[in-house]
Amino acid sequence: MEQTQSGRPRVEIEYCTQCRWLLRAGWVAQELLTTFAEELGEVALKPGQGGVFLVRLNGELLCDRKADGGFPDLAQLKQRLRDRIAPDRDLGHSERRPSAEN
Template sequence: MKVTIHYCTQCQWLLRAGWYAQELLSTFGESLEQVALAPGHGGHFEVVITLDAQDTSEVLWERKRDGGFPDIKELKRRVRDRLDPERDLGHIDR
């Protein structure tokens, strides 16, 4: 599975996107094939997970749709639910 974080360069959201990527890699490590940062514009912020080799993807978080930026706990839960639903995220699940 791959995660792509689309972020707005005009809004200077690179540090935020990079932090999300770092947190996902710290938690899921090699269970994720890749976490990519994809620059864009127009206030766009979206986290997309690609589920398989056929590039089936799902939007996990979209800033306008979901009301701002995700809490890291919620983002990790959403990734875990697609990657390995049985996985315990420790204090995040409590």
């Protein structure tokens, strides 16, 4: 498992340079660092090619743009990350709660 020297988790965002997705990768990184400022040790941006946009936590794939059929929904990505690094944490307004069935 990849972790930082502090022992806190490492997120890696691999993005396609040919598609010019650096700004999107930077935005996702900023959102994750803002939300998980105390839990994460590092968010790294990794240049790639061929339409790649992957988000990994300690080497484990959290989302893949190609396999998932599009870019990750940020709220859903935050929930996936939270479930692995801080399962008891409330994400506030971005938390998706199941709607009540009538």
